[in-house]
Amino acid sequence: MKTAIASEDKDIDSEISPRGGRAPYYLIFEDNKLVETIKNPFAVGSGGAGWSVAHLLAEKKVDLVIAGKIGPNMQTALKEKAIEFREETGKKIKEIIK
Numbered sequence: 001m002k003t004a005i006a007s008e009d010k011d012i013d014s015e016i017s018p019r020g021g022r023a024p025y026y027l028i029f030e031d032n033k034l035v036e037t038i039k040n041p042f043a044v045g046s047g048g049a050g051w052s053v054a055h056l057l058a059e060k061k062v063d064l065v066i067a068g069k070i071g072p073n074m075q076t077a078l079k080e081k082a083i084e085f086r087e088e089t090g091k092k093i094k095e096i097i098k
Contacts, residue, residue, distance in 0.1 A: 004065050009024070
């Protein structure tokens, strides 16, 4: 299973980002091993960030997205791509992947 976790920074000691579409980074794990770090190109700018991030993660063949808050547009886009999602707050990335 491939999991993408919204992160405030680019390593597993980082806090989970409270923002889904505007998270600064996404860390992608496969079998609980970090395989890719993505600097979110949609973290700043105009609307549509959640939708755009969902499509970016679908291109990466992600099965599950975890973020502090996943807005309704991002939820809809993830559902369209058959990607599971869940919201988690107040944890470090390394706590989530255990």
